[in-house]
Amino acid sequence: MIVSASGSQSLASALATALDEPLAETTYERFPDGELQVAVPGFDAERAIVVCSTATSDAHIEALQLQDAVREAGTSEIVTVIPYMGYARQDRAFESGQPVSARAVARALSTGTDHVVTVNPHEESVGDFFDVPCATVDAAGQLANPLPDLDDPVFIAPDAGAIELAETVRDAYGTGETDHFEKTRHSSTDVELEPHTADVTGRDVVLVDDIVATGSTMAGAVSHLSDDARVFVTCVHPVFAGMARTRLARAGVATVYGTDTIECAESAVSVAPAVAAALD
Numbered sequence: 001m002i003v004s005a006s007g008s009q010s011l012a013s014a015l016a017t018a019l020d021e022p023l024a025e026t027t028y029e030r031f032p033d034g035e036l037q038v039a040v041p042g043f044d045a046e047r048a049i050v051v052c053s054t055a056t057s058d059a060h061i062e063a064l065q066l067q068d069a070v071r072e073a074g075t076s077e078i079v080t081v082i083p084y085m086g087y088a089r090q091d092r093a094f095e096s097g098q099p100v101s102a103r104a105v106a107r108a109l110s111t112g113t114d115h116v117v118t119v120n121p122h123e124e125s126v127g128d129f130f131d132v133p134c135a136t137v138d139a140a141g142q143l144a145n146p147l148p149d150l151d152d153p154v155f156i157a158p159d160a161g162a163i164e165l166a167e168t169v170r171d172a173y174g175t176g177e178t179d180h181f182e183k184t185r186h187s188s189t190d191v192e193l194e195p196h197t198a199d200v201t202g203r204d205v206v207l208v209d210d211i212v213a214t215g216s217t218m219a220g221a222v223s224h225l226s227d228d229a230r231v232f233v234t235c236v237h238p239v240f241a242g243m244a245r246t247r248l249a250r251a252g253v254a255t256v257y258g259t260d261t262i263e264c265a266e267s268a269v270s271v272a273p274a275v276a277a278a279l280d
């Protein structure tokens with residue numbers, strides 16, 4: 001039985017269809033002191049697949065509560081699908097005294113589950129922080145689906161860490177060159193990009209990254225592109241923190257294609273088929 005957290009309802013529903021499994025009823029209440037309570041009245045299944053992107057602190061609580069609720073209801077196997085794993089970018093202590101936040105949340109989530117499935121975590125090694133088996137799903141190829149017919153395309157990663165993603169989207173699209181920028185981040189909204197090498201004049205450009213958060217990386221990349229290149233921005237996780245949409249619009253980005261790991265207007269494609277394949 002598929003159990004959806006409040007922020008992952010469309011994906012959970014698509015997953016239920018893909019796996020031909022029922023979708024559990026979940027209720028959601030917030031108490032006057034701000035505490036949440038999600039519940040699964042009537043849950044009755046041998047296996048629970050809890051689907052919860054942990055994009056917010058509340059979503060972490062929801063995931064823990066849903067795991068506990070289905071265990072209370074007597075399920076014998078819990079799989080926790082974390083389509084977008086929040087805190088994954090804090091995968092080490094960058095300065096003395098800092099936590100390894102990705103490890104801390106992974107350990108907490110491990111206590112209530114038998115397996116974890118996550119989608120394009122910021123670094124593959126984040127899966128090692130879980131105390132239970134963790135499978136990672138690469139859904140980047142789905143980002144080729146919403147692209148229109150492209151003219152002599154070049155798929156560009158905004159930093160070296162996203163080169164493989166750009167290659168995956170290019171391979172799924174079927175043709176095109178790949179390239180990448182070198183990025184230095186000075187602060188959360190101040191990034192410096194060294195220009196890529198491909199000549200994009202008059203070509204179609206597809207920028208590919210795992211996450212668009214503040215939009216600073218993508219806005220910076222667009223500013224280095226020739227004015228007559230047609231630009232498509234794609235990402236697996238459309239986080240869009242703060243004024244990201246405004247930042248991207250001011251940079252001239254007209255369209256962003258993301259997935260439903262975070263459900264929003266930019267969720268042009270579902271990761272459900274890729275996640276279903278990992279669960280079968």
Ligand code: R5P
Nearest residue numbers: 209211212213214215216217
């Ligand atoms: C960083 O290494 C990631 O791959 C993304 O490039 C980054 O998270 C994007 O963040 P922002 O949109 O805030 O620049």
